[in-house]
Amino acid sequence: MTLQTPIGKYAILLASLDEAELELFKPALQELSYCQGRVGSMNMQKVIAAAETAAKRNGIIKDQCYRETHALYHAVLEGIEGVTRGQPSIGEMSRTVGLRFAIVRGKPYEDESEGEWIAAAFYGTIGAPVKGLEHETTGLGINHI
Template sequence: MQVTGQQGIPSTIGKLTALLTMMHDHAMGADIVRKLEADGYRHTVGKVGSMDSAKVIAAIETAAKNNRVIDEKRYRETHGLYHAILEALQGVSRGTPQIRDVLRTVGLTFAIVRGPLSTEQGQPDEGEWICVCMYGTIGAPKKGFEHEVLGFGINHI
């Protein structure tokens, strides 16, 4: 599977989601958004900070619904998103998605992208997928006691 588009921007949903999460507010972010839109992906970016993993999940789910990445009336779309969020949250928290219970807090930027696994010519149609990436910090609920984290989840719809 090729992973680079004609202009050097990746063409897989996972790489695009990770890049969008980390680069959305940099010069390269506009190129990534143009690539996503040209290839028909639905996407959004948001931020959340909390000591409660349920609030992180709710913020991402709300962003996906409000920005029409998923149709809230279709259970399978919400269900697929939920599993992608949990997988990404496990990456952020290094396993069990506990935050408050172990006195940790997160400050995250997240991206949600929906579409095919790849837009490269000749790749089989695998249906629609949803991808969630989170990047930010985790640590004790005191400024200066955190470190960077990255979490990633992908699920079929």
């Protein structure tokens, strides 16, 4: 089984590029189902809600489909674990995040029976809630729908 569409790779790329950098890739991304967003917070629920809201508003997942929301939730949590180095909490540990994120949906395998998958990638900063004391971070989560 080989990868047809590397949704994780696209998600990481989309999350890490700013708007000007992204312009270079726009033609190659036209067939891709994705959305992007930004979130900064000391509250983990706000990070999760920002990703979920963006995915629903952009039609990446269906608003009333629990299965799709649940798949996204697990992809987001897995991505957050990368951002937080396996300690999925921010405000409780006196740290804050400033993140760009991307959600990508697709069929990564040539075998159609493998179905659709969803990837959530985050790129940005994490650190003490003092400007200038943060460092870069990234995280990726992928889950089947």
